[in-house]
Amino acid sequence: MNPMIFTPELKKRADQISANYPVQRAAALPVMRLIQETYGAISGEAELEIAEYFQIPPADVRELMTFYTLFYSKPKGKCHIQVCRTLSCNLLGAQKLIKYLEEKLKIKVGETTSDGQFSLDQVECLGACEIAPMAQVNKDYLGPLTKEKLDQILSLNYAGKIQV
Ligand code: FES
CATH class of the missing domain: 1.10.10 (Arc Repressor Mutant, subunit A)
Structure with missing residues (x-):
């Protein structure tokens, strides 16, 4: 080869x-x-x-x-949102947040928006249960998340570190 x-x-x-x-x-x-x-x-x-x-x-x-969910076959969007779905995050509403993101972005888990801006994935415990429900957004751990905080992330067209 x-x-x-x-x-x-x-x-x-x-x-x-x-x-x-x-x-x-x-x-x-x-x-x-x-x-x-x-x-x-x-x-x-x-x-x-x-x-x-x-x-x-x-x-x-x-x-x-x-x-390993950190490896992928196709490039992810500019803003890669990985919502934790494990116990602590799930008990505190992770599934509702995932559903909210799917509706807002008009994509399903595992997909990327057609403009390449956002990708959505769900992952297992990221070891940040104290800020549940949380997500990894690009390289940052953000939480506890609410729908309002997700709106903030989406509207900022996330490209770097923010505080939520
Ligand atoms: S259960 Fe979500 S970070 Fe641990």
Whole structure:
């Protein structure tokens, strides 16, 4: 295979990451993060190249892709909203917030708006139960959330850190 994803620069960075681990394949997650941050997502082609780089079956990479919600096959919107649906957040109304977002954005969980501005996902506990119900919006943890606070996030066309 002629690598399209692992450019010489990316391969060098992947090698540097792998050198920190006693077994090369243990670096699969950070290298996958590197690929995703570089390309915005991990395509099917990228999965194959990752498997080849680590000399593991492509099914192993697919398993990591499906197990960890932080990896995705298609780029997410500019504002990526990941609402926690686990116990604390659920008891405090996460499902209502998800439904509200679906109605406001006119998309379902797992989808991106046609203008590429917003993506909506639901995820398991993000370890921030003290601010339940909460969501990760891009890299920030925001909560406790209400419909009003979600409106604020949506109207700001979220692109950076805000306080809610
Ligand atoms: S249950 Fe939502 S952050 Fe823990």
